[in-house]
Amino acid sequence: MADRLPDSLAETTDSKILLAVLDGVGDVPSGELGGRTPLQVAESPNLDRLAREGALGQHIPIEPGISPGSGPAHLALFGYDPVESCVGRGVLAAMGIGFDLREGDLAARINFCTLADDGSVSDRRAGRISTEKCRQLVEVLSRASVPGVKTFVNPVKEHRACVVFRGDNLSDAVDDTDPGVVGRRPRPVRATAEGAERSVEVVDSFLRQALDLLEGRQPANGILMRGFSTYRPFPSMEERFRLDAAAAALYPMYRGVASLVGMDLLEAGNSLEEEVSAAREAASSGRTFVFLHHKPTDSSGEDGDEAAKIAAVEVFDGALPDLLQAGFDVICVTGDHSTPCPMKQHSWHPVPVLIHGGPQRSGGSDAFSEREALTGALGTFYARQLMSLLLASAGKLRRFGA
Amino acid sequence: MADRLPDSLAETTDSKILLAVLDGVGDVPSGELGGRTPLQVAESPNLDRLAREGALGQHIPIEPGISPGSGPAHLALFGYDPVESCVGRGVLAAMGIGFDLREGDLAARINFCTLADDGSVSDRRAGRISTEKCRQLVEVLSRASVPGVKTFVNPVKEHRACVVFRGDNLSDAVDDTDPGVVGRRPRPVRATAEGAERSVEVVDSFLRQALDLLEGRQPANGILMRGFSTYRPFPSMEERFRLDAAAAALYPMYRGVASLVGMDLLEAGNSLEEEVSAAREAASSGRTFVFLHHKPTDSSGEDGDEAAKIAAVEVFDGALPDLLQAGFDVICVTGDHSTPCPMKQHSWHPVPVLIHGGPQRSGGSDAFSEREALTGALGTFYARQLMSLLLASAGKLRRFGA
Structure with a gap:
C-alpha cells in the first residue's frame, strides 16, 4: 500500500x-x-x-x-x-464515532427518513430529528436481529446513524438503498458484484425488521442505507x-x-x-x-x-x-x-x-x-x-x- | 489498460x-x-x-x-x-482506409518502390506514382496467395498501400523490410522475437510472389513493408x-x-x-x-x-x-x-x-x-x-x- x-x-x-x-x-x-x-x-x-x-x-x-x-x-x-x-462511508462513519471495528465487519451509513403512504421518500433526513431522538430510534432498531450475524446500530448525529454487521463472508458489494432524491421509493437491496449474496440477505433482513420497528413513528418511519464497506485495518x-x-x-x-x-x-x-x-x-x-x-x-x-x-x-x-x-x-x-x-x-x-x-x-x-x-x-x-x-x-x- | x-x-x-x-x-x-x-x-x-x-x-x-x-x-x-x-503503423493504415480488421489480423504498410538492377532500392516511393496506378498494382498483388492465410491488399494513397494477413498464430514480431535509405537492398523478412516463425513464412512467401508479379513494372517494381502489427480491439x-x-x-x-x-x-x-x-x-x-x-x-x-x-x-x-x-x-x-x-x-x-x-x-x-x-x-x-x-x-x- x-x-x-x-x-x-x-x-x-x-x-x-x-x-x-x-x-x-x-x-x-x-x-x-x-x-x-x-x-x-x-x-x-x-x-x-x-x-x-x-x-x-x-x-x-x-x-x-x-x-x-x-x-x-x-x-x-x-x-x-x-x-x-479507498474506503466507504460506512466504515468512516463507524470509525468516526469510535466504534471498534474488526476486520471483515460490514458497515453502512443510515439516514432516518420520512416515507409517504405510497412508500416513496418524502424527506431524506426525517426533518433533521434531534440527536436525542436519533438515540431513541437507534434503541428501537437494536431489537432487529439477523441469525448468524451480530448487528450494532449506533447513533451519529441528528438524522444520521450507522450500522455494523459482524459475521462471516460479508462482502461490501451492496448498492445504496438511498434513491438520492425525494418522491421515489428506496431502492431494493442489491448486490453490485458476485459473492455478495450473503450480505444482501443480511441487509435485507435487517431493513425489513427496521421498517416494521419504525412503522408509525413519523417523521422517522424509514431508513436509507448507503456507503456499504467492509473494514480492513x-x-x-x-x-x-x-x-x-x-x-x-x-x-x-x-x-x-x-x-x-x-x-x-x-x-x-x-x-x-x-x-x-x-x-x-x-x-x-x-x-x-x-x-x-x-x-x-x-x-x-x-x-x-x-x-x-x-x-x-x-x-x-x-x-x-x-x-x-x-x-x-x-x-x-x-x-x-x-x-x-x-x-x-x-x-x-x-x-x-x-x-x-x-x-x-x-x-x-x-x-x-x-x-x-x-x-x-x-x-x-x-x-x-x-x-x-x-x-x-x-x-x-x-x-x-x- | x-x-x-x-x-x-x-x-x-x-x-x-x-x-x-x-x-x-x-x-x-x-x-x-x-x-x-x-x-x-x-x-x-x-x-x-x-x-x-x-x-x-x-x-x-x-x-x-x-x-x-x-x-x-x-x-x-x-x-x-x-x-x-501502442499499435503499429500497419494496423493504423488498415483502420484508416476503413478495412474491417478482426482480432489477430496481421497488418503492414506497403510502399511501392523502385529496385535497381542490383536489387538495391533506388526510389523508396517509386516516383510517387498516382493513386490510380497504386490501385492497379494492388489488383496485381492480389493474385498472390499464401496457403492457410487470407491475404487482403489495399490501396492507400499514391505509393502507399497496406496488406492484411488473416490466419492462425500470426505474431507481429516481424522486422521492417524497408532499409530506410536508398542504395541498399530491402532487408530480409526477419523475426524480432520468438514465436514469429509462421509470420515470417507467410510474409516471406507473399513478398517473393509480389516481386515476381511486379517484375518489369518500373518505376514500381518492388515493395517495402513496415509497421507489422496485429490487431486487437x-x-x-x-x-x-x-x-x-x-x-x-x-x-x-x-x-x-x-x-x-x-x-x-x-x-x-x-x-x-x-x-x-x-x-x-x-x-x-x-x-x-x-x-x-x-x-x-x-x-x-x-x-x-x-x-x-x-x-x-x-x-x-x-x-x-x-x-x-x-x-x-x-x-x-x-x-x-x-x-x-x-x-x-x-x-x-x-x-x-x-x-x-x-x-x-x-x-x-x-x-x-x-x-x-x-x-x-x-x-x-x-x-x-x-x-x-x-x-x-x-x-x-x-x-x-x-
Missing part, C-alpha cells in the same frame, strides 16, 4: 508537524470578486506571513480531473494511496512514518478517517478555538504529528457563498497566532480538495499548499493563494506525496541509498 | 467536447523569428481570447524526452496509455468514457487511430473548412465528443518552414469563430506532439494545451504559446491525463469515493 520509500526511511525524532486542513479551500476566480478567488480576497496577514517565510506549492488530490470525496482526499494527505486505500502512521499522531476534528467523518490511519482522536469540543487548544496541548504533551481540520471553507463552498468562504479563511487566519504558540517545527496549511463556490461541490482543481519550518526555498511567494501556489517553490505534486515533504522538512527522513 | 479512474467515474451527459489537434504545433524559439516560436509570432486573436477566458497548461506526450509517433501521441490524447496501447471511448465520439480528419493515419478507439469517421472532405462544417454538424446532431485534426502545423514543421507553420496556425485561428458557433461546452486546442522547425521532425518537447469552458482557474494567461502554457493554471501533465480534465470540465465525471 502506497509508496514504500518514506516508510522505509522514516525515523523517530522529537520534531513536531502540524497539518492544518482548510477543507475545500481551493476555488476558481469569480466575477463577483473581480476575477479573484475567496482566498485572494480574504484578509489573512498570518497566512501571508507564513507564505513569505516558508514555501508554497499545490497538490493534485488524486489525479488531474478527478474530484475526490473527503475520505480519499484526506487519506492522500496522510500519505496513503487514495485509490488503493490500515498500517498506522506510527508504523509507517514513526509518528505519534493525533487529530483535532469536529466532524465524525474526519475523525473516522484520522482514526483509520491510527491517529488518536483529541477532545476537540465544538469550535475552532477548542481545536486549537487541543492541538496545542497535544504538541506540548509530545505528539509529533497533529492534524487539525477546519470545515467552514468547504461548507461555504458547497453553499456557493463566497462571503462566507472569505470569512472562513479569515477566522482560521485569526486563530493562527495561537496555534503558532504550540511550538510546531513544521506547519503545513492546505486543503483536502477544492470546493469552488461557483460549482457548489468538490472539484479536481489543484489545492494550495503552504509549508513553513524546516529548510525551504523561501522568498518566492507573497501571499497564500491559488495563483501564488502555482508558481511556488514546492511546485505541483500529488497529495499522497505531501507527507514525505513534511517528514523531510521536519528532519524525519533518512537519506535514500548510499 | 490505462487508468481505471476516469472510466469508472464517467457518466453520460449532453455536454459537448471539442478536441482540436494542431498536429506538431509545439516548437522551439528560432533565431530567425527573433527568439520566438511560430506560435508566438502567429497572429491568432481567437486563440488568444480563448486563452484569456480559459486556462492553459502543457502536456508531455509520453514521458520526458520521448518523441512519439502520431499513433501513440493521439492515443494518449484520447485517454489511452500510449505505451500499453480496444475498449471504445463510448465504453470507457460514455462519449458519442466522432472524428473530422483528412489523413488516413489519423482516421485510423480515431477509428481504433471507436470514433465514427465523419465525411470531412478535403479542407479545414469542410472539417469545421463536419464538426459543427456532428455537434448539432448530438455528438458529445468531436476530434478535429489539423495537419499543416506538422507538415510545415517537418519541412522546417517557419513561415508555413505560422500560416498554418493563422489558418486554424481564422476557422475558430465558425467552430465556436457549434456550441461546444468545452473546447480544447492542443497538439499531439511538437515538431520544431529547426529539427524537422517530431520531438519530445511539452505541448501547449488550452481548455476553454467549464470551471477553470482563468485569468492567468494572455496568449496561446509555449511560454504562456508553461505558467498556465492547468500546469504540466501527461497527455494521457488530458481526457480526465476534459471530462471533468464538461461535468462528465462523478466524484471519487465517499
